[in-house]
Amino acid sequence: MRxxxxxPSQTNIDDRQDCLAMYNFFGGWQSxxxxxxxxxxxxxxxxxxxxxxFFEQTDFQSTAPGEDEDVYYQAQTDVHRSPVGYDKDLIxxxxxxxxxGLLLDVDSVVEVRLRGNSYSGLIRSIxxxxxxxxxxxxxxxxxxxIVGGTDGSFEGKQYFNCRPGRxxxxxxxxxxxxxxxxxxxATYRYYRRETSxxxxxxxxxxxxxxxxxxxxxxxxxxxxxxxxxxxxxxxLDVTLYSMxxxxxxxxxxxxxxxxxxxxxxxxxxxxxxxxxxxxxxxxHGFVRAxxxxxxxxxxxxxxxxxxxxxxxxDPEEFIHTLLKDVFKSQPLxxxxxxxxxxxxxxxxxxxxxxxxDSLDLPRVEQLLHQSFLDNELKFVEIPDCLIVQxxxxxxxxxxxxxxxxxxTINITDLLENYPRQCTICGQLATLECxxxxxxxxxxxxxxxxxxxxxFIMTHERSKPHHKKKALTVSEEIRSLSQELESHEPLFxxxxxxxxxxxxxxxxxxxAFVRAEPQSDQWVFFDSMADRDASHTPGFNIPIxxxxxxxxxxxxxxxRIKGTPDDKKLPEHLRRLLADSYICxxxxxxxxxxxxxxxxxxxxxxx
Numbered sequence: 001m002r003x004x005x006x007x008p009s010q011t012n013i014d015d016r017q018d019c020l021a022m023y024n025f026f027g028g029w030q031s032x033x034x035x036x037x038x039x040x041x042x043x044x045x046x047x048x049x050x051x052x053x054f055f056e057q058t059d060f061q062s063t064a065p066g067e068d069e070d071v072y073y074q075a076q077t078d079v080h081r082s083p084v085g086y087d088k089d090l091i092x093x094x095x096x097x098x099x100x101g102l103l104l105d106v107d108s109v110v111e112v113r114l115r116g117n118s119y120s121g122l123i124r125s126i127x128x129x130x131x132x133x134x135x136x137x138x139x140x141x142x143x144x145x146i147v148g149g150t151d152g153s154f155e156g157k158q159y160f161n162c163r164p165g166r167x168x169x170x171x172x173x174x175x176x177x178x179x180x181x182x183x184x185x186a187t188y189r190y191y192r193r194e195t196s197x198x199x200x201x202x203x204x205x206x207x208x209x210x211x212x213x214x215x216x217x218x219x220x221x222x223x224x225x226x227x228x229x230x231x232x233x234x235x236l237d238v239t240l241y242s243m244x245x246x247x248x249x250x251x252x253x254x255x256x257x258x259x260x261x262x263x264x265x266x267x268x269x270x271x272x273x274x275x276x277x278x279x280x281x282x283x284h285g286f287v288r289a290x291x292x293x294x295x296x297x298x299x300x301x302x303x304x305x306x307x308x309x310x311x312x313x314d315p316e317e318f319i320h321t322l323l324k325d326v327f328k329s330q331p332l333x334x335x336x337x338x339x340x341x342x343x344x345x346x347x348x349x350x351x352x353x354x355x356x357d358s359l360d361l362p363r364v365e366q367l368l369h370q371s372f373l374d375n376e377l378k379f380v381e382i383p384d385c386l387i388v389q390x391x392x393x394x395x396x397x398x399x400x401x402x403x404x405x406x407x408t409i410n411i412t413d414l415l416e417n418y419p420r421q422c423t424i425c426g427q428l429a430t431l432e433c434x435x436x437x438x439x440x441x442x443x444x445x446x447x448x449x450x451x452x453x454x455f456i457m458t459h460e461r462s463k464p465h466h467k468k469k470a471l472t473v474s475e476e477i478r479s480l481s482q483e484l485e486s487h488e489p490l491f492x493x494x495x496x497x498x499x500x501x502x503x504x505x506x507x508x509x510x511a512f513v514r515a516e517p518q519s520d521q522w523v524f525f526d527s528m529a530d531r532d533a534s535h536t537p538g539f540n541i542p543i544x545x546x547x548x549x550x551x552x553x554x555x556x557x558x559r560i561k562g563t564p565d566d567k568k569l570p571e572h573l574r575r576l577l578a579d580s581y582i583c584x585x586x587x588x589x590x591x592x593x594x595x596x597x598x599x600x601x602x603x604x605x606x
Contacts, residue, residue, distance in 0.1 A: 104138070109312075109507050110175040112140065114168065119146065120178050122506045124160040124167075136172040143506045145567075163566075179531065179538065196288060199228060199539045200532060204288035207279035210255060213246050214282040216515035221523060225544040227281065229527030230289035231310045237292065237527035237542070238511035239315045242500035242584055244278045245525075246516040249385045249499075249586050253327045254278060262328065269298050269326055289539065299326070315502050315509065315582055316348055316389055323347045333383035336416060338376040348582075350389040355399050361561050364388060364498075364583055365406040369414065373434060373447055378416035382494055386411075386585040402566075402577040405501050407554060409585060412493045413447040417472040424454040430473055431455045435466040496585040503579035512547075512576055522550040524572055547572055 104110060108123045125139035142149065145165030152160040152167040160167070196204070202224050214220065226245075227237040243250045254274040258266050276291040293309075300308040305321050307313070323329045324347055331345035353371040356362070368388060372378070386409075391399040412420060420429040429449035436448040449471070450458070459466055497519075501512045508528070515521040529543035553559075553573045566574045 104172060104175055104177070108175075109178040110138075110140065111178045112168070112170055112175055114146065119143070119168075120506070120508075121166075121168075123175065124152065124162070126172060127159060137169050138172045138175055139167060139169050140175070141506065142166045142168060143508070179533065196290065199230070199289045200224070200541070202228075202286060202288060204276075204280055204284070204286060204291055206275050207283055208275050209279070210251075210274070211279040211282045213244070213248050213516060214285065216246065216521055216523075220285055220515065221544045221546045223530070223541055223543050225285050226525045226542040227277070227287045227292060227527050228289040228542045229540045230293065232312045233289070233292055233296070234509040234527050235313050235315050236296070236318055238502050238509045238525060239318055240273075240277060240292075241281070241525050241527075242502060242511050242513055245281055245513055247499050247584075247586070253323075253329060256327070263302065263326065265298055265301055266326065269295065272298060285544075286542075302326070312507060316350075319387065320347055332385050332387065334380040335377045336380050343380055348387040348389055351391045353391060359400070361402060361404055361557060362400050363404045363406045364390075364580075365409040367391065367403070368409060369447055372414050376434075377414075379411060379414050380416055382411075382415060382418075382587065383496075384587045386496055388583045388585065390580055390582070392581065402560075403580050404554070404557065404560065404577060405498055405580055405583050407498050407551065408588070409496050409498075410493050411496060413449060415494060418494070419473070419477050420449040420471065422451040422454050423448045424458065425451060427451050428473065428478065430471055432469045432471055433459070433463075433466050434469065435463070495588045497588050498583060499586055500584040501576060501580055502582040502584075503575055504581045505575065505579045509581070510575070510579075512550075512572075520551045522547045545572075 104123060106123050106126060109120065110123055111118055111120050113119075119142050121140040121142035123138050124141050126136050127139065128136060137154075139152065139154070139159045141152070141160070141162045143166075145163065146168070147165075148168070149165040150167040150169075151164045152158055152162045154169050159169075196202075227241055229237050254270065258270070263269075272291070272295045277287050277295065280291070281287050296308050299305070299321070302325070304325050305313065305317055323332075329347075332347050333345075333349070335344050335346065336342070337344070349368075351367050351371045353367065353374050356370060359366060367390075371391075390403055412418060421427065422429045429451055431450045431452065433448045433450065433455070450468075455468060459468075497514075499514045503510050503512070510524065510526045513523050513525060515523050524545040524547055525542070527542045528540040530541040532539055532541060550572065553570060554576070560569070560573075560577065563569055566578060569577070
């Protein structure tokens with residue numbers, strides 16, 4: 001469309017022509033066909049001072065108070081703007097003389113202004129792009145898609161890969177460090193606050209003694225609930241909330257007495273964790289950021305994990321430091337590789353495996369079983385708690401675009417020498433075949449167990465090359481199995497229940513947590529969900545959201561598989577599937593026959 005410019009009061013040339021001008025509307029370059037008046041007018045391309053005055057007087061870059069930006073510009077210019085910016089492939093903001101991007105680099109978490117709104121994202125590239133763009137251009141992957149975003153491409157060149165609609169390209173000088181995550185020691189010292197008012201003034205009292213996990217009610221959700229985030233603390237906030245809010249699996253750490261083998265800071269760290277964080281969280285549902293800051297400062301004194309006071313860390317690093325180095329807890333589980341005698345101990349298990357392309361929607365249970373099978377691992381004892389890290393590495397690599405956290409996992413076949421049922425007939429199994437693979441729609445078990453007769457029936461002709469492994473079955477177990485009715489399990493299958501999932505998106509961690517005692521109730525926790533910037537430097541507002549019906553959504557695999565477009569899934573379900581990072585499981589107590597003590601976690605016969 002054409003814009004007719006009014007005649008300026010002074011002129012210095014007598015050029016009468018139509019020209020094409022580029023101007024930065026809404027943070028994107030736009031083409032305007034400008035019809036010049038019939039008397040001399042300074043050419044826009046010459047950069048005359050009159051041009052600058054004209055554009056300043058026209059006020060293209062500001063809206064009237066209270067007016068919607070899009071409506072305002074449409075009324076002022078009567079020009080239809082492309083929603084995607086220059087070349088329909090880019091959003092570029094004007095460069096600025098401010099030093100906004102001097103300390104930023106690839107992988108910096110930043111905040112940018114586009115079309116009057118603030119967006120957070122991660123710098124994925126810094127390049128010199130087309131010659132007409134002076135200065136360094138930052139390619140940014142936003143946390144959420146926007147109109148005009150790309151898939152990481154610019155003018156036909158792919159600078160990085162991301163989901164469609166999340167990539168924008170701006171001058172590096174337009175970027176600012178994300179205000180949610182101040183970084184650097186100087187920044188930390190500058191922003192160090194000393195009073196509760198500096199963090200919003202919400203009460204967070206010290207609670208001595210021991211308080212059991214809170215019961216879920218309406219008071220458990222809302223704004224200023226959970227643990228308040230500050231200074232890149234989200235990894236720590238969501239881990240502590242997952243471990244202690246509705247769960248007592250790790251309470252042994254809070255209650256044990258110190259001894260001579262402990263670190264000098266042990267008692268101080270235990271008191272802060274118990275009386276300033278866990279107890280207030282369970283009693284009042286809120287922990288102020290300065291309480292967590294005190295824990296970080298005390299942990300930082302140990303010099304075990306540098307940068308604990310202000311840098312980004314991964315939850316697995318914090319878990320390992322807390323459980324092993326500070327509290328010297330017993331390992332959560334033990335494994336044995338193949339037929340070796342050595343036993344390995346673990347606090348967390350990361351799934352390592354070759355990608356299985358036959359899994360259209362991989363479940364954590366499937367991935368765990370395949371990982372144990374591929375690496376020839378077995379649990380030596382029944383674990384009380386199992387922390388599983390997905391086959392991904394932070395924000396940089398994901399083996400699968402979607403992973404469904406299993407609400408329960410059956411670890412019976414992962415236990416060394418634990419009585420199993422035959423996959424075919426249900427009787428006591430005596431053999432295992434590691435070469436068999438799941439039969440889609442029939443038997444999807446990754447680890448197949450057989451009695452002698454069923455193995456011969458299924459393998460003698462069709463699978464003679466498969467290698468069998470004898471299972472250790474005592475005479476006592478054989479006798480006991482013969483006394484039971486056919487197909488009745490000898491012992492209750494060993495099941496574990498999901499109670500929390502930590503997710504990561506663009507360097508920011510959040511958590512899904514099962515609320516007790518209503519086991520089908522879930523909440524979503526974000527320690528930095530909102531921010532109050534009414535005064536410098538401001539503070540974060542943690543929010544807990546109740547997710548009614550969430551467990552049913554997770555169970556509906558048919559709907560998930562039938563909805564390949566993530567945008568069409570409920571938002572929280574989409575985040576769970578796409579961003580799952582660490583899953584927390586706890587043992588479900590057996591309600592039938594107790595297993596022999598040598599299979600129970602903490603047994604001494606190994």
